[in-house]
Amino acid sequence: MSPGATMERVYIDLKVRIMTGAYPPGTRLDPRQLARAMDASATPVRDALHRLSGERIVDSWHQEGFRQPLLTEADLVDLYEWGGMLLALALKGRQPSPNLRAGLSELQKIEPYPEAVDSLFGVIAVGASNRELRYAIVNFVERSRAFRSAELRIDPASRVTLAAMEEDYRFGRWTALRSKITTFHRRRTRQAGRIAAAVRPRSDPLR
Template sequence: MPKRDRSVMDQAHKEIKRKIVTLQARPGERLDDISLAEELGLSRTPVREALFRLSSEGLVNVGPRGGFTVRPLDLVDIAELFEAHIVVARAIARLLATRATEDNIEELARANAEVNEAIKAGSPAAISAANAHLHRLEALHARNEHLRSLAWPIHDQGQRLAYLSFGGDAGLAADLAAHFRRTCRDHDEMLAAVRDHDPDAAEQIAARHVHLFRNRIVEFLQARTVDDVSLAGELPAAPLTPSHNS
């Protein structure tokens, strides 16, 4: 793909992804490539390419006739997401602690500071985006392409869940102070473990951090009705509940 065409497709990808992770495009909503092209001021081709790319990243479903919809959020899918998340996060943490260079660590420290600033600013969109960026960097600097390709779609879905559970377009939820204190503690301790090149500590922190996020999602879903959440997916008979090891 020529450089200019790639740039236009990247622009379309960025804008559509932002709509999805901030729930401007709701789970299960149809994505019309013609309407999106008009809205973004782009031709239809890069928009369709962006939608196919988002499909490969797990945020968009492609129908048998080529139609596009935002991937729904259902409780079975969320449960499976966290099963994958904890396995991948632990592996990445071990490799990161072993392989991160000083430059990598400084980049992670800057990303960690951005999360802290976003929390102070109180924007669900900024917090979820900064947090996802930090964890994508961890996957990148673990330097295993197979793990990175697994981790980044998990963090894309996690960004959407985080935005929803942090309050979404209604503004920051009132019950998050303790959650964010623990989040910042985990991030700081992970950075210290990576600086110390301690894979055992890094793995333990990563597992704890996934459980923290999982429990936030569980609490959020249990406190709201299905109509309030609008997941646009099928619900299983049994509710998602925290594990005894959380």
């Protein structure tokens, strides 16, 4: 396998692991240890980590290596507020579609909550007319993935709320969807402290 192909494989594998919570917040991501687990040399792993650092999916410091982000309550509040604004902006100006009897076909029926949130917000991103806005939403979705399971544990009503947003999307009820997305993220900001605590290692005190 070529070096470029190896780095791409490692990048995708590592990104999926991080997004799905394989490493607790604050975990040091050592390229040599990861290389052994991924059947690769340390160089493509280090390159993948630098790429993920550029996407803000991992944290890095000069001469201090890489780690899984350790977000505080304030960090999560900012992230949720940012995501809500991006998604509302992507839906701004879309016209209602009252004649969609079967709904829009782009949104698949997905049962697990984290994947379903990714799917809904992802198709909203794809439908945005501004390319930079699309990139920003996708990055928000990826950076938020590690918290989705905790959201559901903290707020069991999340699945019902998501289903209502999915229905608005399927039938092109854009104003209603924007309102629900705004409410969804405001609720997340109020729960940010509990969500941050739920994903933080038990040995690490809240800060």
